[in-house]
Amino acid sequence: MQVPILKQRDYLIASIQSALTDADLLRLRDDLVEQVGRFRSRGVIVDVTVLDVMDSFAVRTLSALAHMIKLRGAETVIVGIQPEVAFAMVQLGLTLSTVATALDLEEGLVYLDARATSKQRGDRRGGRGGR
Amino acid sequence: MPAPRRSSVVIAGVDAVDAELRVPIRADADIVTARQEGRRLASQLDFTPSDLTVIASAISEIARNIVEYARSGEVSIKLLEKNGRKGVMVVAQDAGPGIADIAAALQDGYSTSGSLGLGLPGARRLMDEFELHSELGHGTRVTMRKWAR
Numbered sequence: 001m002q003v004p005i006l007k008q009r010d011y012l013i014a015s016i017q018s019a020l021t022d023a024d025l026l027r028l029r030d031d032l033v034e035q036v037g038r039f040r041s042r043g044v045i046v047d048v049t050v051l052d053v054m055d056s057f058a059v060r061t062l063s064a065l066a067h068m069i070k071l072r073g074a075e076t077v078i079v080g081i082q083p084e085v086a087f088a089m090v091q092l093g094l095t096l097s098t099v100a101t102a103l104d105l106e107e108g109l110v111y112l113d114a115r116a117t118s119k120q121r122g123d124r125r126g127g128r129g130g131r
Numbered sequence: 132m133p134a135p136r137r138s139s140v141v142i143a144g145v146d147a148v149d150a151e152l153r154v155p156i157r158a159d160a161d162i163v164t165a166r167q168e169g170r171r172l173a174s175q176l177d178f179t180p181s182d183l184t185v186i187a188s189a190i191s192e193i194a195r196n197i198v199e200y201a202r203s204g205e206v207s208i209k210l211l212e213k214n215g216r217k218g219v220m221v222v223a224q225d226a227g228p229g230i231a232d233i234a235a236a237l238q239d240g241y242s243t244s245g246s247l248g249l250g251l252p253g254a255r256r257l258m259d260e261f262e263l264h265s266e267l268g269h270g271t272r273v274t275m276r277k278w279a280r
Contacts, residue, residue, distance in 0.1 A: 053191050056250055056253065057191075084181040091185065092249055093253050
């Protein structure tokens, strides 16, 4: 099942609606990596609220997705990991340590806005060439 | 999606309750079916929501191993009752190439397919009981049980 991707301001929001097969996850990854360029997006939110399982394949694919998006110059944040899912992930030994996470969509947007602000500041500072 | 077969079974030493499910595993979509059916069956018992997620996650990992290494096989899920305890038993069976080094396959981070190598050791941590039988050239059988509190 295809995951709908919404464009909002500078961000893409992938809102997962149902359980995903491995092929669905790979397609989501490829779609986001492509659309980040097409829409010149600065951030990507993947909302996994409805996922009742995050197994090793899902974690590996989401980590790869975030890494690829980063290489395209944008930020990724995974939002909505449910408490039971977090519990099972930790027991499985799965980590998303290289990927930003936030409680829900709202917090994900706050995170991306904060990243965009600090990036602008950093760019200005770099542009002055060390005062 | 064909309806999974149901039947009553008695396993040696264990009085089975009422239901058994068999999910053929031939493609990645069957992994989702297996874990959803497993969760549904297990939810008849007194498992916590965390336990149900743990069971579904373990089924996902062992079903994926079938697709990854053996291409096809079967996951069966049964409810159990033993000494007044209720639980769920999951058996994943395939006639694939088998596992050459079982000790290594049960270690975190070991994989011959480029995956994270957490499937078997992770499923073992998630469940209360875990047995792995594998014969090179003949196939692999993983048996796991989780007991309701």
